[in-house]
Amino acid sequence: MATNRIATTVWHGELIKGNGETTFESSGIGTYPVTWASRAEEANGKTSPEELIAAAHSSCFSMALSHSLTGAGTPPTRLETKAEVTFQPGEGITGIHLSVRGEVPGLDEEGFVAAAEDAKKNCPVSQALTGTTITLDAELA
Numbered sequence: 001m002a003t004n005r006i007a008t009t010v011w012h013g014e015l016i017k018g019n020g021e022t023t024f025e026s027s028g029i030g031t032y033p034v035t036w037a038s039r040a041e042e043a044n045g046k047t048s049p050e051e052l053i054a055a056a057h058s059s060c061f062s063m064a065l066s067h068s069l070t071g072a073g074t075p076p077t078r079l080e081t082k083a084e085v086t087f088q089p090g091e092g093i094t095g096i097h098l099s100v101r102g103e104v105p106g107l108d109e110e111g112f113v114a115a116a117e118d119a120k121k122n123c124p125v126s127q128a129l130t131g132t133t134i135t136l137d138a139e140l141a
Contacts, residue, residue: 007052009034022047040089050085050093057125058083061098064123068115069104078103078141095133103141113138 004026011020015036023031038046058081069076081100088094100116107115116138120126126134 022052039087048087050087053093053096053125053129054083054085057085057096057098057123057129060123060125061100061119065100065102065116065119068119069102069107072115074104074107074111076102076104093132095135096129097135097137099137101139101141107140109140112140 006025007022008025009020009022012018019033019035021031022034033046034048035046038044039048039050043051061083062079062081065079065081066076079100079102081098084097084099085093086095086097098120102112102116104112116136120134120136
């Protein structure tokens with residue numbers, strides 16, 4: 001069964017001086033402020049499209065890796081994934097770097113790195129972002 005998730009952004013004013021609020025409607029977890037400055041300069045307590053992509057990518061990748069490891073008979077006890085999305089004003093998103101550190105009993109470093117590379121390639125968010133260079137560092141704890 002397909003699912004839909006909904007977020008809405010209301011923007012006020014011009015790009016540079018304006019501001020907006022992004023609301024996570026499906027989950028109801030809240031409304032978060034967004035500005036051009038929070039995107040192109042410092043966050044200062046506001047979010048950005050790139051931070052939202054990073055959240056989506058880190059969680060999707062972690063789920064895909066967990067599923068793959070479990071299916072191979074080596075379920076993880078812990079995965080910590082960081083996604084760093086680079087935004088260059090005038091160019092757009094120029095890359096995403098994933099870093100994952102895992103605790104996976106019964107699996108060696110080589111097997112973990114291979115599983116992580118597979119998750120990077122096959123998680124739905126990675127697939128949706130195929131026009132972007134995605135790099136990966138993976139290590140066992």
